[in-house]
Amino acid sequence: MASTDEVLTLASVQEAHKLIKPFIHLTPVLTSSYINTLASTPQTAESLSQTQWSGHPPAKPVLRIHFKCENFQRIGAFKARGAFHAIERLKQSPDFDPARGVVTHSSGNHAQALSLAARESNIPAYIVMPTISNPSKVSATRGYGAQITFSGPTAPEREAAAQKIIDEKGAVLIPPYDHPHIIAGQGTAALELLSQVPRPLDAIITPCGGGGLLSGTALACSESKTKVFGAEPEFEGADDGKRGYYSGRRIESVKSLTIGDGLRTPVGRIPWGIIYERRLVDGMFSVTEGEIKQAMRLVFERLKVVVEPSAVVGLAVALFNEEFRRVVEREGGEEGWDLGVVFSGGNVDLGALGGLFGGE
Structure with a gap:
């Protein structure tokens, strides 16, 4: 394989897409007016009462979400x-x-x-x-x-x-x-998403485990005005990317049993260089296990598609992370944002799925 010091650019992602098009699916982009309304509705004082935003007026973002469904990709994931x-x-x-x-x-x-x-x-x-x-x-x-x-x-x-x-x-x-070849390949999902939505996207948010998808997405958006954000579970320190991003130091070890099992790994060295050192990612956010479950249930019930817990952390951020929602309110104003959310995969065990929601 090529040197791991290969410099990656938008052109790297574009060349990767040409090479792999015969082997992959052009996955669909879905929307939901119900989810848009829900995401654009301020959170209640009760839901914010146990957070740092308790007592503060809730954010009032306007969001139009476009779901890139990599759960329909070959092997069920990006x-x-x-x-x-x-x-x-x-x-x-x-x-x-x-x-x-x-x-x-x-x-x-x-x-x-x-x-x-x-x-x-x-x-x-x-x-x-x-x-x-x-x-x-x-x-x-x-x-x-x-x-x-x-x-x-x-x-x-x-x-x-x-x-x-x-x-x-x-x-x-x-x-x-x-590895650069992996990162460039993963970035092709965002490259497609940018061309599939009829109006320019204000931002794309993706899950972040090792950082291949997030860093590839950042490369795909690097010559556009589209902002890029990462989303992680916060359970047992699985939000290593966020903590590293805001402390300025990559965290090299993670031990977490978050339900987002695809996000239990630390951000890799090469993705970190793109995400943090090159500043191609605009922010990192995290959500709780309960918020991941709520987002997952919403996708099942409203979009009627199968996703795994790791896939919905971006949606959970858009729905529940007040810090992110305040960014949308502040920068999007009355017009709001067109937000791309990448559903990273749909490989969920049906037995585990019953366990996730069985006690509700």
Whole structure:
């Protein structure tokens, strides 16, 4: 693969899109007048009573939300974009021996994506997955023909297991987010979104785990007036991106069992360079587990589409994060904002889904 110091630009994302178009779906953009009305309605004093905004007048944003549905992407998540781009770029390298295969470590969606992309090029795929991975994602990854090795949940444990496979098989590592080919591929979702909405978007908000999708989105918007924001769960410190962004120091370790299982990883070095050091992301926001559940239920009931918890953190920010809503009110004024929200995936285990809402 190319050097991890490769400088990424809007052109990198555009070239990636040309390369992967034969392999991916052009996913739809959905809207909901009900959700727009809900998002544009001030929160109640009761809902703000346990927050830092208690006693303050609620924000009055005007929002028109455009949902980029990567839950309809191949393997059910945006990760297919980066995986296919990485494989296609790898195949262009004269030093690559396909028989040695590729390896990665992933809790699920990247695992499935790389397995599919490798299978379509007849390349062996070796996947390291944490023992706590979603069972449906493990099953799907195995179904694409990958050889799975289980490891502990932390990034160092997963990386060590992947390195052992590299040493034994000679496989090429394709990381889940911390590589320029992955980032450029992930940015193609935002590139499409910008062209699919009939009027210019004021902002796009995406989930942030390792930061591949967020940094790729920032690159896609880097020569436009569209602002870019990241969204994270706050449970057990899963909002490492936000904390790092506002402290000026990348946080390298995260241990969280947030229901947003795709967002349990720290922001990678290369995404951090784009998000923070190049200042291509305009802000980071976080939400509670309860707010994620409310947003997820809303999507099921109103949009009638299946999403996983990680996918709705951006919507949850738009609905419940008063700080973000005040930004929209202040900068959007009476006209408001056209906001792109990326639904990152829809690979949710039905048994776990029942557990999420069963006690309500």
